[in-house]
Amino acid sequence: MDVKGKTALITGGASGIGFAYAVELLRNGVAHVAILDLANSNGNEAVKKLEKEFGKGKAIFLVCDVTNAQQLEDGFAKAVKEFGGLDIVINNAGIMDDLRWELEISINYTALVRGTLLGMKHMGIDNGGKGGTIVNVSSIVGVIPLIIFPVYCGTKHAVIGLTRSFGQPYYYEKTKVRVVAICPSITNTQLMTEAEGRTVKGTPYTALPEKQRAEPLQSVENVARGLLHILRVAENGTSWLVEKEQKPAELVIPDIPVTRG
Template sequence: MNIKGKTALITGGANGIGYLYAKELLRNGLKCVYIMDLPNSEGDVAVTKLEAEFGKSRAVFLVCDVSKAKDFELTFKEVLDACKDLDILINNAGIMNDSRWEFMIDLNLKALVRGTLMAIDHMGKHKGGKGGTVVNIASTVGLNAYPYFPVYCATKHAVIGFSSSIQELYEKTCVRILTMCPAVTITALITECANKALEIMDKDELIADIKKRPSQSAEHVARALMDLIEKGDNGAIWVCAKGEPPYAIKRPTYSDYRIFQ
């Protein structure tokens, strides 16, 4: 996909890695990026910085809590009314906070599913659209077990399962479904996680476990996401880990898990 002249929407894009996604897309010729985030996210500041670097009318901030269905639906419609044609949706909004596991499921999974379905409904050729791309942000813990954040791990497994399943509708919709799985990345998600685990978890063990894992910069993941959007086939699942070049993976079938004795 050549993103020059395209329009994108990023949930949770006002700061952190979401902001870097917006910056990388604009650097590569995106026409305009719409950012959805919370009222306390300083999204206006993010837009000011993006416009200072890339020009006026290249970024728009919309206050929205995507974990609330009606709020997300109305704000999504506001984006469509403004830009007419949305080409790319990046479902980035999410937290790693097992102590608020019910809210985390609402945000990490339900909002992502809702965003994907709304995007398909708008972009899909079965509804008169021209096709497009949805990028769902998962994690490498969506591919493996992670005992220190089991609920977060479950939401990311669900993201991969959902994305891998709905991508099968491509022949009908012409909407590419892509999934990015970053490993440990230096963001607030990681640096502030110690007090967000379940009470049963040992915080010292958690901190020690994270410190021993190879990390990477958020800027590296943003560049990898750009590559995924430009080069990824429908249904692609890419891993970005250790600051190394991203790579595609193939999900096993259930028979691959069989233990032969």
């Protein structure tokens, strides 16, 4: 995909990686970005920053709690009405808090499923759209276990399974909507700085293997650059790891386990 002139919607886009996505997209020629986030997320300030750098009318903020189905549907509809359609949907909203595991599942997976379906609805050629790309935000822990956040880890595994399934030729031939996943490694965000202690059993951070504890945090800017690369080259249904200030690498996930009885 050449992102120039395209329109994008980002859930959880008022701060952190989501805001970095908006900056990188506009910097590379995206025409408009809709940021969907909570009322207390400083979304209006985020839009002011984007307009200061890229010009008036480049971004809009839509108040949306992604766990509220009606608000999410309304957010998509408003963005489509404002921009005349969508080309890119980034299902980015997420939390890392196993103490509130039901809410965590609602945000990290249930809302992402709904965002994927809404993206197909509004962009699919079978519904009057012109096709597009959905990027589902998973994590490096979508393919490895994580002792201190097992529920969070499970939601991210689910995102990859959903992406691979909707990324099958059947859906693309029907909708011309590509579905891919981005899997950042440990990133310097508020999500990480506030995460310690938020586990179901109170498992301490020191329970992590030493190698993982020593892993340096990558910048949100590197993840955003990774998103742009993925939009440009990723094949439908693929998942991409972004880590250590490096270019994204496609994850190779076998369809059938190697060890079968």
